[in-house]
Amino acid sequence: MTTDRSIIVDSLGVGLATGAYGVSFGAISTASGLSVLQTCVVSLLVFTGASQFAFVGIVASGGNPLTGALTAVLLGSRNLFYGVSMAPRLDLDPAARLATAHFVIDESTAMGVTRETTRQARLGFYWTGISIFVLWNLTTFAGALAGDAIGDPRTYGLDAAVGAAFLGLLWPRLASWRGRLVALIGAAVAMGLVPLTTAGLPIVIGGAVAVLAGLLWRPVAA
Template identity: 55%
Template sequence: MARLRLDPTRQQALSVSVATGAYGLSFGALSVAAGLDVWQTMALSLLVFSGGSQFAFVGVLGAGGSAAAAVATSTFLGVRNGFYGVALADVLRPVRGIRLAWGAQVTIDESTAVALAQPHDDPEARRAGFWWTGVGVFVLWNAITVLGALLGERIGDPADWGLDAAAGAAFLGLVWPRLASRRAQAVAGISAVVALALTPVLPAGVPILVAALVGVLAGWRPSAPTEVPE
């Protein structure tokens, strides 16, 4: 019986898809525990489809924050996906129409990372990395989210199972691989300290927004001045 053999790019894409999709179990359970029903949880994964933004949304709701704070926090974290489109412009060309809209939906941390990890002079490998990862994560994330939501309806208080801390742990798991440089680690540390310091004095969700703003300011670097030839 012949065995299906995948090239390294597709193997990497599938590995990332399985690892990321597994977090959907925690998200589904936490979403129901935060007050959303199964259908709302499914819609959030299908339409938002950004793990960090989704965990932030249900985390704010679960902590007693307002819907406005939850949406603002989720949106702030989701803005980064728009910047990925700039880096992926050459990868997605000449995609148009429905395929372009689908590409925009699956432009996430993982699909961007796998695509850009391929050799710059191999556009086919970059496209394969993007599409296999993006679609793979989308399918597994949404399928496992449903399982988590159904599980969440039956387990009762999530604190009894340790799921009250799962949002933070899962979010850290998604963010940790991006903290490869000392600068990124320093910015993350500063933002975490700010969020922890403000948590006792500000409404739920607001410390995250302030910490995100501080992170943006701390991580910003002015462009080097361009020399004008004489």
């Protein structure tokens, strides 16, 4: 039986693995021309890694900041699907939903959506989301201050740590043939679009296709 303590421990582990990668964003952002203050404000207000990296990547390549912002919004749109799935599980009043929306990210959703009770869903969601938010912003600040002295964060394997952590969260959800097939369809669509579309768009489209496939193939209650 899953205990409250084990959920909190797992959530903090995910928070540590994911939040540590904020140092990479901080270093890359300042190297792209943003100030330390601007970098920290982006992490505080945006707080979704893929969107943040997309924005600074476009700015660094000489692109229009508005284009970068629109791309970031497109990438962040996946959180809308997460919010829809988490709302009934967290069972919050309107004011609490508004305050909670900022913490709806990949990892917090994955740690909350699998729980059997509202209490445990809230534990997994909040402990994960808040721990990542705090650590992500602290490491963003550290990375922005250190700048080029850190070097390429991929040297330390931090880029792989985030993907590995999320895969670990996703894996238990693929126990059925239907879940595995939906995941494969979404991944195939995303990978096929990589050479054909701009950065960030494949994962958004692939995710949307996976959601649609999952809804269409949802078992019908007897």
